[in-house]
Amino acid sequence: TVDGTALWTDILETARFGSTPKGGIRRLTLTEEDRQVRAWFAAACTALGCTVSHDSMGNQFARRPGRDAGLPPITMGSHLDTQPTGGKFDGIVGVLGGLAVLRALHASGFETRHPIELINWTNEEGARFAPAMLASGVFAGIFTEQEALNKTDRDGIRFGDALAAIGYRGEAPCGQHPVAAYFELHIEQGPILEAEGKTIGIVTGVQGMRWYEVTLTGRDSHAGTTPMTMRADALLAAARIIEAVSTVALAHGPDAVGTVGLMENRPNSRNVVPGAVFFSIDLRHPDDTVVSAMETDLRARIERIVAAAGIGLAMERVWDSPAVHFDPDCIASVRAATDSFGYPARDIVSGAGHDAAYLARVAPTTMIFVPCAGGLSHNEAESAAPADVAAGANVLLRAVLDADTR
Amino acid sequence: TVDGTALWTDILETARFGSTPKGGIRRLTLTEEDRQVRAWFAAACTALGCTVSHDSMGNQFARRPGRDAGLPPITMGSHLDTQPTGGKFDGIVGVLGGLAVLRALHASGFETRHPIELINWTNEEGARFAPAMLASGVFAGIFTEQEALNKTDRDGIRFGDALAAIGYRGEAPCGQHPVAAYFELHIEQGPILEAEGKTIGIVTGVQGMRWYEVTLTGRDSHAGTTPMTMRADALLAAARIIEAVSTVALAHGPDAVGTVGLMENRPNSRNVVPGAVFFSIDLRHPDDTVVSAMETDLRARIERIVAAAGIGLAMERVWDSPAVHFDPDCIASVRAATDSFGYPARDIVSGAGHDAAYLARVAPTTMIFVPCAGGLSHNEAESAAPADVAAGANVLLRAVLDADTR
Ligand SMILES: NC(=O)NCCC(=O)O
Ligand SMILES: NC(=O)NCCC(=O)O
Numbered sequence: 001t002v003d004g005t006a007l008w009t010d011i012l013e014t015a016r017f018g019s020t021p022k023g024g025i026r027r028l029t030l031t032e033e034d035r036q037v038r039a040w041f042a043a044a045c046t047a048l049g050c051t052v053s054h055d056s057m058g059n060q061f062a063r064r065p066g067r068d069a070g071l072p073p074i075t076m077g078s079h080l081d082t083q084p085t086g087g088k089f090d091g092i093v094g095v096l097g098g099l100a101v102l103r104a105l106h107a108s109g110f111e112t113r114h115p116i117e118l119i120n121w122t123n124e125e126g127a128r129f130a131p132a133m134l135a136s137g138v139f140a141g142i143f144t145e146q147e148a149l150n151k152t153d154r155d156g157i158r159f160g161d162a163l164a165a166i167g168y169r170g171e172a173p174c175g176q177h178p179v180a181a182y183f184e185l186h187i188e189q190g191p192i193l194e195a196e197g198k199t200i201g202i203v204t205g206v207q208g209m210r211w212y213e214v215t216l217t218g219r220d221s222h223a224g225t226t227p228m229t230m231r232a233d234a235l236l237a238a239a240r241i242i243e244a245v246s247t248v249a250l251a252h253g254p255d256a257v258g259t260v261g262l263m264e265n266r267p268n269s270r271n272v273v274p275g276a277v278f279f280s281i282d283l284r285h286p287d288d289t290v291v292s293a294m295e296t297d298l299r300a301r302i303e304r305i306v307a308a309a310g311i312g313l314a315m316e317r318v319w320d321s322p323a324v325h326f327d328p329d330c331i332a333s334v335r336a337a338t339d340s341f342g343y344p345a346r347d348i349v350s351g352a353g354h355d356a357a358y359l360a361r362v363a364p365t366t367m368i369f370v371p372c373a374g375g376l377s378h379n380e381a382e383s384a385a386p387a388d389v390a391a392g393a394n395v396l397l398r399a400v401l402d403a404d405t406r
Numbered sequence: 407t408v409d410g411t412a413l414w415t416d417i418l419e420t421a422r423f424g425s426t427p428k429g430g431i432r433r434l435t436l437t438e439e440d441r442q443v444r445a446w447f448a449a450a451c452t453a454l455g456c457t458v459s460h461d462s463m464g465n466q467f468a469r470r471p472g473r474d475a476g477l478p479p480i481t482m483g484s485h486l487d488t489q490p491t492g493g494k495f496d497g498i499v500g501v502l503g504g505l506a507v508l509r510a511l512h513a514s515g516f517e518t519r520h521p522i523e524l525i526n527w528t529n530e531e532g533a534r535f536a537p538a539m540l541a542s543g544v545f546a547g548i549f550t551e552q553e554a555l556n557k558t559d560r561d562g563i564r565f566g567d568a569l570a571a572i573g574y575r576g577e578a579p580c581g582q583h584p585v586a587a588y589f590e591l592h593i594e595q596g597p598i599l600e601a602e603g604k605t606i607g608i609v610t611g612v613q614g615m616r617w618y619e620v621t622l623t624g625r626d627s628h629a630g631t632t633p634m635t636m637r638a639d640a641l642l643a644a645a646r647i648i649e650a651v652s653t654v655a656l657a658h659g660p661d662a663v664g665t666v667g668l669m670e671n672r673p674n675s676r677n678v679v680p681g682a683v684f685f686s687i688d689l690r691h692p693d694d695t696v697v698s699a700m701e702t703d704l705r706a707r708i709e710r711i712v713a714a715a716g717i718g719l720a721m722e723r724v725w726d727s728p729a730v731h732f733d734p735d736c737i738a739s740v741r742a743a744t745d746s747f748g749y750p751a752r753d754i755v756s757g758a759g760h761d762a763a764y765l766a767r768v769a770p771t772t773m774i775f776v777p778c779a780g781g782l783s784h785n786e787a788e789s790a791a792p793a794d795v796a797a798g799a800n801v802l803l804r805a806v807l808d809a810d811t812r
Contacts, residue, residue: 084673085626127675190631220491220785223665223688225596225757228655235666236652239645246642249634259629261676267490269533270667270686272784280676282629351631378678379626
């Protein structure tokens, strides 16, 4: 088993990089705070006898040699970047849980057959650079490196430039890297495990998700002199679309969700009828055909709204991550590991996207979930119990060792 | 009459301070661009033999002596600050039209009885520091100097600090300054004069206007894992309130307007259900009792919306500028001046707020409107015809001279 106390200490220790007054973390990818936690991660892995490197997308790899140097590694990983008002567990539990596995192997001197590799993926959150899971997406061949490097944040800074600025643009091309298996430990980020009193979620897949960018163009005009009937108010049209996103999600069953999370209003002055609005839409459902139906329904509503309001529309689907079904052998390894400890568990589909969703395209993959309080995530108050986190890392350890015997 | 060509040249010349690629101006109050246009203004007035000073709110005064030094000045004025995406005429026509009047008096060596004073008011737009007309409000005793100096912009910068930073925190206390009369020339910013083929609007008053600040508090949560029914989505509630503002305005007759112009969404990340939204509301009507009825109606709707959505509400009325009726003698001076030129004219009530609305509290006051293309204002495409602007300045000149004889 892993050293749960050391794991918890690592979680608290790394939480200082970008800590917020409300007890959360603001550690957007490729910022100074990200650079600091990367340096900490590299030092911690090196101290456990691993070789640490990073690739051209800034993904960090800590490798512990195995008996058979010719075999591809069994990998673990997740991410250390956070949302603008993120918590201390999302992604972090997976990386530091992997570190706890490496520590257990190191302490016992256990020799595996495969090399064991722990990965810290760049820009999983998608909060600074859309879409989410960008660097694992390049690793898996979903995006080209060039398109990823050219993504810009909302201030117009290029991913490639931000990566170089923190010193993490590595020479090794991202992705030319065979992987025997990938296991990702993560908090559930939803309410199910806690509600049912389960310690472990055996993750069978990830739901489908799509992101859209919408720009509405109306006409800036004076709030005091422009009659209501002569306005082209882009924000009023955006308000109707926000309502439509909610309506569409509610209409497609309890598993459908739809969210407008990012919105920019222009010129954003109290006495100017807004002439332009930019916003994002996020649609998800475990069944891709339902996601498609939601999109069709929503597009029709949006077109009616902008036509009636005399507003110009540009709408683009900027991300499509179809539903993923994880590898049966990896799932079996997680199930066996969970059973060996006797942890209460259930199968679960992930509502959140994870790097595992892209790794699943190129390697046998699965995930392990542990509960988080109230199912709350992407919130500074996000929390998880030390015993659950340790249990998750124990399952990760035994699942990796099980896969090593295959 | 004034030199219309010189006036037009001044408009084009000052438009370089903060000029935008789309032909507008971005010259927010107390910025470097504002400092530049202030320096230009002071130099231009000094060249016409005026004494230029500024008070503790940064209001600039250019004084041309009269025959009787004991008399209070007859004043003209408006503002040189703009919206973030403003035009070349809003406010500017009033200040530079006043400069054209000073130039005409200077060129002819005409001696008035009263001193004549041209004023450039600080922060008329309210775009950077709310509310609008802040410095003329202090001048008129509506706001205390301390409360004005402590206003902050959306980046938290204090008005007083921004004022000191551009070097315009004068020693003379704002407001201890008797005024014989105040005339403000302005573009209409609405569609009426143009539609009716009138050159001059004889402004009889300003409609009532109120500003509110609303903060909605929900709960940040994960866009992929939080079921629709478990969300506390502050942006969705804000969307419903934006719709309600429009509904309330439409329900109170063709003269009622309601606008949400400023909105800030938090944490503003694509995959986070928004936990907090801040926005402004602007309600206006020529009749204060209707403004009150609109407020009552809107508050009831907002309370229903937030209660149903489980969202926390903080709503504050941050500005109340009641309807203003201008001085009959000043209006008579403008009417006589307009008739003397034979300009087509009509009486009009201003839909926009103006420094004149506050000056009217402490001095006989009125305004002169000229048409603007399509009634468009608070827009980079705002435009006015050189002949109309010159006509407005001619009326300003004769109205001032008429008041000087009273
Ligand atoms: N795990 C996680 O929160 N990932 C962000 C990608 C998503 O939006 O689901
Ligand atoms: N004239 C003008 O646009 N003033 C700004 C104040 C208002 O919102 O009406």
